[in-house]
Amino acid sequence: MKIELRRFWVELIPLNPLIHLQAVIILAVIAILSLRFRFLDPKGAAASIIIGYIIIVFGGIGYFAILLTFFLISSAVTMLRVRIVGELSIEKDWIRGWRNVIANGLAPTLTILISRLLSCSDRIMAAGYLGAVGTAFADTLATEIGLFYRGKPRLIMGFEKVEKGTPGAISAYGYLGGLLALLILATFSWFIGITSPQLVLMLIPIGLVGTTIDSILGAGIQGKYRCQGCGKLLENPHHCGQPAEHVSGARWINTHIVNLMSTSLGAMLLATLAALL
Numbered sequence: 254m255k256i257e258l259r260r261f262w263v264e265l266i267p268l269n270p271l272i273h274l275q276a277v278i279i280l281a282v283i284a285i286l287s288l289r290f291r292f293l294d295p296k297g298a299a300a301s302i303i304i305g306y307i308i309i310v311f312g313g314i315g316y317f318a319i320l321l322t323f324f325l326i327s328s329a330v331t332m333l334r335v336r337i338v339g340e341l342s343i344e345k346d347w348i349r350g351w352r353n354v355i356a357n358g359l360a361p362t363l364t365i366l367i368s369r370l371l372s373c374s375d376r377i378m379a380a381g382y383l384g385a386v387g388t389a390f391a392d393t394l395a396t397e398i399g400l401f402y403r404g405k406p407r408l409i410m411g412f413e414k415v416e417k418g419t420p421g422a423i424s425a426y427g428y429l430g431g432l433l434a435l436l437i438l439a440t441f442s443w444f445i446g447i448t449s450p451q452l453v454l455m456l457i458p459i460g461l462v463g464t465t466i467d468s469i470l471g472a473g474i475q476g477k478y479r480c481q482g483c484g485k486l487l488e489n490p491h492h493c494g495q496p497a498e499h500v501s502g503a504r505w506i507n508t509h510i511v512n513l514m515s516t517s518l519g520a521m522l523l524a525t526l527a528a529l530l
């Protein structure tokens with residue numbers, strides 16, 4: 254792996270105006286459709302335009318298509334879950350806000366920028382990117398599919414049965430959801446030529462490891478609260494229309510921070526593995 258620090262950002266920005274025009278048109282259409290179908294709120298749409306622009310300009314349209322696939326499938330599954338299983342304390346609705354967009358999109362974006370800045374090979378960049386998106390996608394589908402499970406999930410540490418929606422709760426349904434996400438991601442990225450069969454073989458276990466790290470961080474350090482009204486253990490400091498009592502974990506570490514940590518770790522793990530093998 255040849256590493257040489259680029260001295261100027263400017264030389265990395267494509268000069269071809271068509272690339273920028275293409276990015277603006279694609280992102281505008283997606284933002285309008287996302288608002289129309291209530292997949293994103295206005296601030297979420299603004300965040301997705303910034304992230305999408307950086308990925309298209311520095312990574313290329315293929316990398317953006319991977320993130321878009323993750324976003325569309327996750328949004329569709331969340332919408333189905335809200336309609337079939339109902340709402341949970343986790344989110345008001347299926348609409349995603351800017352925090353969610355940044356929590357899932359920042360690590361993939363940084364992977365591309367850092368890879369370009371350090372002149373990493375396309376293989377290392379693809380590995381880091383897929384490690385981050387794989388962790389985010391597997392974690393999202395694990396959470397959503399896990400909510401279809403009728404029984405109670407178990408806590409990753411200690412294995413006691415807990416209420417659905419508890420940070421760090423896991424179930425077999427959840428892991429099947431995560432596996433499904435990784436199979437979709439591996440197939441799609443291979444189809445568009447971003448990944449190799451070798452990278453696919455590493456992506457699936459690393460994505461599941463990333464999701465597990467997310468659950469461990471959720472159970473261990475994420476802030477947890479108990480509702481004064483209904484007594485449920487929550488990840489939000491508000492429930493039943495009143496502030497909830499802080500039980501454990503750090504207040505500043507919410508589900509989005511945990512997501513950011515686990516996707517960054519997923520990127521580092523798969524990029525390191527790709528560099529070693």
Ligand SMILES: [Zn+2]
Nearest residue numbers: 480483492493
């Ligand atoms: Zn409550």
